[in-house]
Amino acid sequence: TKAQAWSALFSEPMSELVKRYTSSVFFDRRLWQADIAGSLAHAEMLAAQGIIGAQDHADIQRGMATIAREIESGEFEWQLDLEDVHLNIEARLTQLVGDAGKRLHTGRSRNDQVATDVRLWLRGEIDLIAGLLADVQRALVEVAERNVEVILPGFTHLQVAQPVSFAHHLLAYVEMFARDAERMQDVRRRVNVLPLGSAALAGTTYPLDRERVARTLGMEGVCQNSLDAVSDRDFAIEFTAAASLVMVHVSRLSEELIVWMSQNFGFIRIADRFTTGSSIMPQKKNPDVPELARGKTGRVVGHLMALITLMKGQPLAYNKDNQEDKEPLFDTVDTLKDTLRIFAEMIGGQPNPATGAKEGGITVNADAMRAAALKGYATATDLADYLVKKGLPFRDAHETVAHAVRAAVERGVDLAELPLQTLQGFHPAIEADVFEALSLEGSLNARNTLGGTAPAQVRAQLARHRARLAEG
Numbered sequence: 001t002k003a004q005a006w007s008a009l010f011s012e013p014m015s016e017l018v019k020r021y022t023s024s025v026f027f028d029r030r031l032w033q034a035d036i037a038g039s040l041a042h043a044e045m046l047a048a049q050g051i052i053g054a055q056d057h058a059d060i061q062r063g064m065a066t067i068a069r070e071i072e073s074g075e076f077e078w079q080l081d082l083e084d085v086h087l088n089i090e091a092r093l094t095q096l097v098g099d100a101g102k103r104l105h106t107g108r109s110r111n112d113q114v115a116t117d118v119r120l121w122l123r124g125e126i127d128l129i130a131g132l133l134a135d136v137q138r139a140l141v142e143v144a145e146r147n148v149e150v151i152l153p154g155f156t157h158l159q160v161a162q163p164v165s166f167a168h169h170l171l172a173y174v175e176m177f178a179r180d181a182e183r184m185q186d187v188r189r190r191v192n193v194l195p196l197g198s199a200a201l202a203g204t205t206y207p208l209d210r211e212r213v214a215r216t217l218g219m220e221g222v223c224q225n226s227l228d229a230v231s232d233r234d235f236a237i238e239f240t241a242a243a244s245l246v247m248v249h250v251s252r253l254s255e256e257l258i259v260w261m262s263q264n265f266g267f268i269r270i271a272d273r274f275t276t277g278s279s280i281m282p283q284k285k286n287p288d289v290p291e292l293a294r295g296k297t298g299r300v301v302g303h304l305m306a307l308i309t310l311m312k313g314q315p316l317a318y319n320k321d322n323q324e325d326k327e328p329l330f331d332t333v334d335t336l337k338d339t340l341r342i343f344a345e346m347i348g349g350q351p352n353p354a355t356g357a358k359e360g361g362i363t364v365n366a367d368a369m370r371a372a373a374l375k376g377y378a379t380a381t382d383l384a385d386y387l388v389k390k391g392l393p394f395r396d397a398h399e400t401v402a403h404a405v406r407a408a409v410e411r412g413v414d415l416a417e418l419p420l421q422t423l424q425g426f427h428p429a430i431e432a433d434v435f436e437a438l439s440l441e442g443s444l445n446a447r448n449t450l451g452g453t454a455p456a457q458v459r460a461q462l463a464r465h466r467a468r469l470a471e472g
């Protein structure tokens with residue numbers, strides 16, 4: 001077909017190179033369901049308003065049903081000549097139902113059409129992503145529940161700092177992903193607003209009922225300014241920013257998994273199916289999945305930069321630049337969904353079809369964690385706190401403990417391995433109960449403030465997350 005909606009004005013056909021350069025159908029065809037849903041809602045309203053006849057409306061419905069079947073079965077012939085998903089579907093509709101197909105575009109422009117399609121599509125994807133974020137949180141909570149009493153060194157500056165519960169460490173990521181889920185819901189509110197009815201840029205001369213279309217499409221409202229409606233892509237930028245933060249959290253977790261599974265730490269293992277071997281070194285099991293996730297974070301952040309830069313110089317209203325919003329947005333969604341799916345399974349495992357119990361999540365080496373926590377003087381702060389409770393000012397206690405640590409380092413032992421008399425040499429207030437304070441469990445139990453790592457606090461947080469995630 002030579003079908004081009006505006007062809008009468010043009011004295012020569014578009015060059016093949018320009019056609020390829022300007023057409024978007026090979027990526028925007030993924031919007032087809034949203035495009036059909038938007039068209040059906042528009043047609044229904046046109047009929048209700050008496051702008052098209054009932055027969056036209058019925059023909060449009062019938063034609064769209066055929067088109068949906070054709071696309072689903074792969075029979076639909078997508079044509080580069082028809083530029084984008086919108087013109088491809090409209091041309092096929094007219095082929096199928098004649099004049100009714102030509103009436104569909106009354107009071108509409110591709111400018112408000114594409115903005116509507118992207119919003120509808122993204123709304124559905126956000127809902128899928130919300131489910132996946134919940135899956136990842138549940139996986140972390142499940143592993144945390146088994147590891148409340150498992151102690152590893154907490155780090156600052158990647159130097160051993162204080163002992164923490166492994167569950168507490170995992171729940172830090174649950175907090176991050178919970179904020180991400182909230183952010184997605186917040187973005188969704190601004191995505192779910194209807195541009196249709198703005199037409200090309202200035203509104204339309206037909207008596208459209210925009211509120212009706214919004215209700216049909218399950219949207220929360222209509223865009224209030226036609227110029228803004230057709231040209232706004234804030235919602236795509238916001239979404240990609242929220243997605244970038246999810247990926248940053250995934251990336252931080254990935255970095256920890258990679259470090260934890262290195263031979264020098266040996267804190268965890270991940271199932272073999274998430275690792276790969278080396279073509280030269282036979283002993284290797286490499287953490288490719290977390291490494292790739294860390295790498296793909298750069299890609300998603302790059303898409304955020306692309307979208308922000310895309311918008312920065314655009315005058316009102318629609319400009320073709322906006323067609324460039326799609327590939328970054330689509331790839332962001334694809335990358336995010338794949339990453340979250342794989343992380344939920346890599347951390348939490350997969351349900352065994354026979355028993356229903358999850359298998360194949362991360363394996364924790366509690367002994368290695370404990371051994372690491374016993375190195376590096378992780379309970380030095382506890383000794384200082386002990387002395388404060390005996391009446392020393394904190395700064396003096398800090399200094400006293402620094403001397404004790406230095407002596408322990410020189411002997412190559414832990415603080416708890418120094419004899420009581422030696423410890424008393426640093427301060428006479430030290431008594432036999434110091435060894436409880438210096439133990440890993442004593443250290444954890446003592447941090448019993450809200451949000452702290454004491455097992456009692458961690459269990460309270462686990463219960464809160466359990467309840468929150470069960471609702472969702």
Ligand code: ARG
Nearest residue numbers: 024084110111114320322323
């Ligand atoms: N394919 C276009 C896009 O993605 C649709 C809108 C085109 N509108 C126009 N006036 N050229 O943005």
